[in-house]
Amino acid sequence: MNNLELLKENNFPVAEVKFGKDKAIGGEKYFPFLNYDNEKCTKPLVAMEVFDRRYDNMPQALKSSIGEDTASDPVKWAEACEKEYGADAMLIRLLSLLEEGEEDKSLETVKRIKEAVNIPLIIWGAGSRKDTEVLTRAAQLLGGNNILIGPVNQNNVKLMAESSVNNDHGLIIETPLDINIAKQIALSLNNSGVDLNKMVIYPTSGSIGYGFEYAYSISERIRLAGFSGDKYLSLPLISMPGEVVWGLRETNEENPDWGDINKRAYIWEAVTALSYILSGSDIVVVRHPETVKVLKKKIDELSGG
Amino acid sequence: MALSGLDIYKLLPKTNCKECGVNTCMAFAMKVAAKKAQLSGCPYVSEEGKADFSKTRENQIKQVRFGPGSGVLTGGEKVLYRHEEAFYNKPVISVEVSCKEDINARVKKLLGIKLNILNKEETIDALTVNGEDSSLEDFKKCIEIIYSHKRLPLILKMNREDILDYVIKNLPDDKPLICFDNEDINSYIEKIKESKLPVAAFSEKALQLFIDNGVEDIVIAFTGNYKELDSARKLALKYKKNDLAYPVFVEVHDYLDCASYICRYASIINLPYAEPEFLLSLFNLRDNIYQDPRKPIQVEAKLYEIGNVDASSPVVITTNFSLTYFAVSSEVEASRIPAYLLIVDTGGTSVLSAWASDKINAGKINKALKESGIENKVSHRKMILPGYIYPVKEELDEVSGWESLIGPKEAKDLGLYLKSIQSKV
Numbered sequence: 001m002n003n004l005e006l007l008k009e010n011n012f013p014v015a016e017v018k019f020g021k022d023k024a025i026g027g028e029k030y031f032p033f034l035n036y037d038n039e040k041c042t043k044p045l046v047a048m049e050v051f052d053r054r055y056d057n058m059p060q061a062l063k064s065s066i067g068e069d070t071a072s073d074p075v076k077w078a079e080a081c082e083k084e085y086g087a088d089a090m091l092i093r094l095l096s097l098l099e100e101g102e103e104d105k106s107l108e109t110v111k112r113i114k115e116a117v118n119i120p121l122i123i124w125g126a127g128s129r130k131d132t133e134v135l136t137r138a139a140q141l142l143g144g145n146n147i148l149i150g151p152v153n154q155n156n157v158k159l160m161a162e163s164s165v166n167n168d169h170g171l172i173i174e175t176p177l178d179i180n181i182a183k184q185i186a187l188s189l190n191n192s193g194v195d196l197n198k199m200v201i202y203p204t205s206g207s208i209g210y211g212f213e214y215a216y217s218i219s220e221r222i223r224l225a226g227f228s229g230d231k232y233l234s235l236p237l238i239s240m241p242g243e244v245v246w247g248l249r250e251t252n253e254e255n256p257d258w259g260d261i262n263k264r265a266y267i268w269e270a271v272t273a274l275s276y277i278l279s280g281s282d283i284v285v286v287r288h289p290e291t292v293k294v295l296k297k298k299i300d301e302l303s304g305g
Numbered sequence: 306m307a308l309s310g311l312d313i314y315k316l317l318p319k320t321n322c323k324e325c326g327v328n329t330c331m332a333f334a335m336k337v338a339a340k341k342a343q344l345s346g347c348p349y350v351s352e353e354g355k356a357d358f359s360k361t362r363e364n365q366i367k368q369v370r371f372g373p374g375s376g377v378l379t380g381g382e383k384v385l386y387r388h389e390e391a392f393y394n395k396p397v398i399s400v401e402v403s404c405k406e407d408i409n410a411r412v413k414k415l416l417g418i419k420l421n422i423l424n425k426e427e428t429i430d431a432l433t434v435n436g437e438d439s440s441l442e443d444f445k446k447c448i449e450i451i452y453s454h455k456r457l458p459l460i461l462k463m464n465r466e467d468i469l470d471y472v473i474k475n476l477p478d479d480k481p482l483i484c485f486d487n488e489d490i491n492s493y494i495e496k497i498k499e500s501k502l503p504v505a506a507f508s509e510k511a512l513q514l515f516i517d518n519g520v521e522d523i524v525i526a527f528t529g530n531y532k533e534l535d536s537a538r539k540l541a542l543k544y545k546k547n548d549l550a551y552p553v554f555v556e557v558h559d560y561l562d563c564a565s566y567i568c569r570y571a572s573i574i575n576l577p578y579a580e581p582e583f584l585l586s587l588f589n590l591r592d593n594i595y596q597d598p599r600k601p602i603q604v605e606a607k608l609y610e611i612g613n614v615d616a617s618s619p620v621v622i623t624t625n626f627s628l629t630y631f632a633v634s635s636e637v638e639a640s641r642i643p644a645y646l647l648i649v650d651t652g653g654t655s656v657l658s659a660w661a662s663d664k665i666n667a668g669k670i671n672k673a674l675k676e677s678g679i680e681n682k683v684s685h686r687k688m689i690l691p692g693y694i695y696p697v698k699e700e701l702d703e704v705s706g707w708e709s710l711i712g713p714k715e716a717k718d719l720g721l722y723l724k725s726i727q728s729k730v
Contacts, residue, residue: 006544007536034535057641098721127717177628209423209589211631213596216568217388224386247639247720250585257420259582271564271586275594278568298561302531 007036011227014234014282015197017170018146019045020089020120025200025282026236031223032277033302041303044277046295047089047122047285048081049242050074052109053096059252061265065289078113085289086296089120091240094135097128103137110138122148122172122238122285132156136163144168148200152185161192172200172238177218179225179233186232200236200282207244208272215239219279239276242287245269266290274298308358310338316354317347324348364545366538366572368394369522369552371482371503372458377430379524379572380552385542391597396566397573398587399431399460401556404439404447416454418581422588429584431458433575437486441467448476460484460505460554460575469493473500482554482573484526494518505554512548524573527553531565538570560587567591602627603653608677609634612643616684619644619723621712622670623691624651624659632716640720642727645682649673656691667700674705689722 009030016027028035028042035041055062055071062071070076074092081087092110096102110123123138125131135149136159150172152160164171171189175182182201189199203218219237226234245251250258251265258264266288273284273295286292314334325346327333336342344350344358368381377397384390400415402408412432420427432451436444444463451459459481463469469485473496484505485493494514497504503522506512515523527534534553541549552572557563560583563574567590606625611634623633625648637644649670651659659665674680674688686707690697692714701709713722 003536003540003544003546007539034532036536127715206628206631207635208586208593210635211628212590213387213593213598214602214628216594217386217598220386221388244635248635249638250589257418257581258585259580264582264585267560267583268586270561271583271590274561274564275568275590278565294561298565302565 004036009036009227012229012231012234014223014226014236015199015231017148017197017200017236019148019170020146021118023089023120026197028282029227031220031280042282043299043303044281045088045283046273046292046299047091047283048085048087048289048292049091049093049124049240049285049287050077050081050113051093051095052106052113053102059246059265061251061262062246062287064262065266066287074109075112075116078117081289082117082119085292087119087292088296089122089283090117091122091124091285093124093126093243094128094131095126097126097130097134103130103134106134107137107141111141114142120146120148122150122283124150124172132159136160139163139167139169142167142169146170148172150174150200150202152189154181154185157185157188158192161189161194164189164198165193170198170200172202173235174202175204177204177214179218179222182222183230183232186235190232196231196235200238201233202238202240205239205241205244205272205276207241207248208268208275209250210244210248212272212275216275216279219276219281223280236282237280238283238285239273239281240285241269241272241276242285245272246287266294270294308338310335313337313344313358316344316350316358318349320349322349364542364547364550366541367523367551369503369524369572371460371480371522372431373456373479376480377458382538382570382572383542385539387594388598391599392595394572395591395595396571397430397458398563398579398584398591399433399458399573399575400429400579401433401435401575401577402447402451403435404443405435408447409450412451412454415579416457418579418584420581420585420588422585423592427588427592429457429579431460431573433460433462433484436461436463436465436468438464439468441465441471444468445471458482460573462486466493469496473502477502482524484554486526490514494520506551512551516548524552524554525549527555527571531562531569534566534570563587564590567594603650604630604648606648606650606673608679608682609646609648610643611637611646612641614643614645614682616682618642618683619726620647620679620683620688621645621719621723622647622649622673622688624649624654624656624665626651626653626655626658629655629716633719636716636719637723640723642720642723644723645679647673647677647679647688656693660694665694665697667697667704670697670701671705674707689726 011029013029014026016024019025070080094106096106148170151174152171153174173185206212206215222233250268269288270291273286317330319330321329325333337344363383366380366382370376370378378394381393461481462484464487482503486507490511498518498520505524505526507526537549540546554573555566555571556575566574603625651664688707689710689712695711698709
């Protein structure tokens with residue numbers, strides 16, 4: 001057997017999850033860019049995130065790129081992400097829910113963003129008490145369209161399952177770097193009527209320099225378990241460097257030893273994001289436009305043009 | 306597949322003679338399986354047994370050392386995924402300079418890059434000197450200039466015999482990595498072998514020549530892409546292709562390529578230029594990927610300062626589990642409120658685990674508090690506890706003389722919490 005034949009593996013493929021009008025994620029049998037069956041690689045998606053309200057305390061490097069003005073208007077911001085920055089998908093983070101009484105306004109914003117962009121959507125909670133309520137209402141509002149909604153955790157499995165079944169959307173399972181919890185939630189959702197091809201796993205992301213390696217290895221382990229046949233782990237993966245890199249010294253502080261912050265900051269996000277892709281992420285969610293640009297170019301190169 | 310203790314036991318005489326230094330053959334077999342002893346410790350294993358055993362042993366990438374003094378160690382890897390065991394030798398990051406240019410200012414700048422990564426100072430590990438088609442004079446001058454700044458590991462690219470001779474004669478103690486890319490490699494093989502210097506093989510032909518002639522320290526000069534390097538590593542480790550089990554030297558164009566090769570599987574990475582803007586990320590990524598996953602994931606238990614602290618800065622208490630430390634410290638950083646972070650030694654367990662196993666309690670927190678010297682640093686006597694351990698407040702306040710504030714249960718709420726107490730001051 002020649003060497004290339006040896007490298008082919010009989011891996012169980014990752015579930016294929018519809019996303020947006022005509023995209024899909026998952027379906028692969030190898031880690032990104034390492035398809036030894038020599039079929040065309042599905043390219044990982046580079047998504048950008050916006051909030052359902054203005055970006056307060058925007059880091060300098062993002063200000064100088066997106067601009068405070070754009071980032072104070074969620075719809076303008078979302079439009080820029082699609083039309084100017086080339087995002088493959090959009091995550092809307094419902095940060096306004098951290099304050100009381102913002103549910104209706106949040107939903108209104110989500111609706112307006114949905115009307116303004118054509119790329120696939122992810123609606124993501126803020127860790128507030130109102131998350132599940134608003135997420136399920138958003139699902140109802142946006143109906144079909146293969147949007148992804150999350151996080152699903154051990155506390156809201158039933159309600160999110162119901163929403164997915166009734167409104168036909170995908171779900172993103174959040175696990176605190178614990179493979180068993182991911183499996184349990186997937187099993188629970190499945191038992192509540194959600195098909196496996198409607199689930200994505202978010203293992204929780206850490207920035208490089210701040211516990212990155214845990215998330216990296218958990219992703220690789222989930223992938224490998226899926227490839228060897230564990231169907232509850234054979235689900236697409238999503239990572240969110242944009243959520244974790246923008247509060248650090250390295251992306252916010254001026255420091256003569258560290259060079260120009262406007263370059264250094266997006267590079268930090270890009271290196272984190274690319275490394276997550278290599279560990280198996282089917283979607284990475286980022287904030288800086290330059291990150292999107294350099295990642296998409298590199299993904300094209302790594303996919304063989 | 307490595308042999309289990311039982312499989313190894315079958316190769317042993319089962320006499321419990323103790324000549325291996327262990328009481329029973331079974332115990333010795335277990336030790337060998339756990340890699341805590343060598344099979345050769347038993348004088349009674351048959352030749353056949355020894356052969357069977359070595360067939361199943363994991364393959365390993367050769368380890369090659371280059372550079373002056375203890376130099377840098379590359380290769381030595383045994384697994385494809387860091388969680389299977391660990392990745393051992395961090396990829397060496399080198400930057401290329403050309404003999405045809407005036408490099409003094411450039412070398413000074415490159416070697417001056419010092420970055421503080423996870424409490425250690427890191428710099429560029431090596432320089433790649435491109436002496437291809439350059440004169441011997443220019444080459445010598447180049448080395449002199451570099452050494453006038455720092456005597457560091459060098460990777461020497463050359464294609465002319467006079468430069469090869471010069472290096473072998475004058476720099477043997479510095480053990481540079483020789484990259485002699487010459488079609489006629491056959492004529493130089495004796496010289497190269499006798500020099501005992503580490504060499505890079507630029508073709509399959511050169512590699513085979515080095516192996517056949519007993520050259521020990523070989524590095525493969527890799528010209529493929531990310532997928533091809535993955536194939537080479539898989540073939541070497543999983544499919545035991547020994548002629549691929551050597552450290553790999555990769556030349557990249559940009560920092561994202563460098564990042565991809567840090568994740569999978571380069572031993573030495575050559576950059577055409579370097580700036581702190583991207584080295585900062587690459588050094589952090591490298592440290593993370595090459596962190597041994599089996600080491601207890603804890604940080605040093607001590608008082609940390611986050612931001613420009615002063616006598617009024619809040620004092621936050623938590624455990625020395627790495628993830629806890631990272632979560633809490635990054636939240637404090639993101640809040641932009643300077644604070645002291647007092648890390649209590651709980652043996653690397655999280656807040657809840659520590660609480661459940663009494664690894665964190667009033668006595669331990671008080672001890673850490675008094676020993677940290679925080680009382681000389683802040684004028685107030687308020688500390689913020691992780692929300693989950695609120696029951697400890699009464700006893701802790703009494704024994705310490707401080708007032709504990711009950712902080713949030715989740716690190717992600719710490720930023721808002723710190724802002725809210727600040728506004729009350």
